[in-house]
Amino acid sequence: DADVTQTPRNRITKTGKRIMLECSQTKGHDRMYWYRQDPGLGLRLIYYSFDVKDINKGEISDGYSVSRQAQAKFSLSLESAIPNQTALYFCATSDFRGSYNEQFFGPGTRLTVL
Amino acid sequence: QQQVKQSPQSLIVQKGGISIINCAYENTAFDYFPWYQQFPGKGPALLIAIRPDVSEKKEGRFTISFNKSAKQFSLHIMDSQPGDSATYFCAAGAGGGYQKVTFGTGTKLQVIP
Numbered sequence: 001d002a003d004v005t006q007t008p009r010n011r012i013t014k015t016g017k018r019i020m021l022e023c024s025q026t027k028g029h030d031r032m033y034w035y036r037q038d039p040g041l042g043l044r045l046i047y048y049s050f051d052v053k054d055i056n057k058g059e060i061s062d063g064y065s066v067s068r069q070a071q072a073k074f075s076l077s078l079e080s081a082i083p084n085q086t087a088l089y090f091c092a093t094s095d096f097r098g099s100y101n102e103q104f105f106g107p108g109t110r111l112t113v114l
Numbered sequence: 115q116q117q118v119k120q121s122p123q124s125l126i127v128q129k130g131g132i133s134i135i136n137c138a139y140e141n142t143a144f145d146y147f148p149w150y151q152q153f154p155g156k157g158p159a160l161l162i163a164i165r166p167d168v169s170e171k172k173e174g175r176f177t178i179s180f181n182k183s184a185k186q187f188s189l190h191i192m193d194s195q196p197g198d199s200a201t202y203f204c205a206a207g208a209g210g211g212y213q214k215v216t217f218g219t220g221t222k223l224q225v226i227p
Contacts (some may be wrong), residue, residue, distance in 0.1 A: 036216075040219060042219035042220045043203060045216075103158075
């Protein structure tokens with residue numbers, strides 16, 4: 001089945017460490033997104049990419065960077081992790097041809113920064 | 115600045131009852147209003163969506179009501195079932211091709227037998 005996968009699923013790290021979260025998709029979608037989910041704050045957009053050469057900041061991009069290595073791969077990096085980056089991170093994809101720009105989410109990565 | 119406000123934060127409904135979740139938006143450029151459903155341990159998934167040219171959309175037990183003048187929209191779950199227990203997010207999108215959406219803060223629904 002065409003899918004959105006995220007690795008790792010869980011990660012515990014220490015303050016100051018560099019962390020990379022990876023996302024791969026087999027849906028053939030051109031658009032990819034990174035969100036973080038925090039209790040009471042919902043889903044907030046970190047970065048989004050409409051194709052390999054197009055990267056855009058979302059509402060909370062400070063402290064994060066991304067890389068779109070291929071149409072199917074979109075990585076999120078925390079250059080120097082801090083405790084308030086502890087959250088659930090989701091990758092999502094969408095297809096510009098979709099009637100509602102439906103976003104398809106991966107299973108999430110739970111990140112804990114100590 | 116929160117562009118999409120969602121309430122309540124949590125909701126407990128008896129089996130067979132009606133669950134109602136409300137959202138309000140400020141940006142009049144929004145022209146696409148989806149609802150996503152998230153089960154524990156899973157990513158959100160699109161449940162139902164509406165465009166502002168209609169006031170209501172129904173899919174099975176799920177109905178979106180839309181009030182353009184009040185800039186409000188709501189999700190109604192009729193005959194709520196324990197399997198509906200999940201977190202629900204409203205969202206709003208704008209721009210050609212509905213390029214990205216802004217999510218509400220989520221409502222955790224628990225349907226008790």
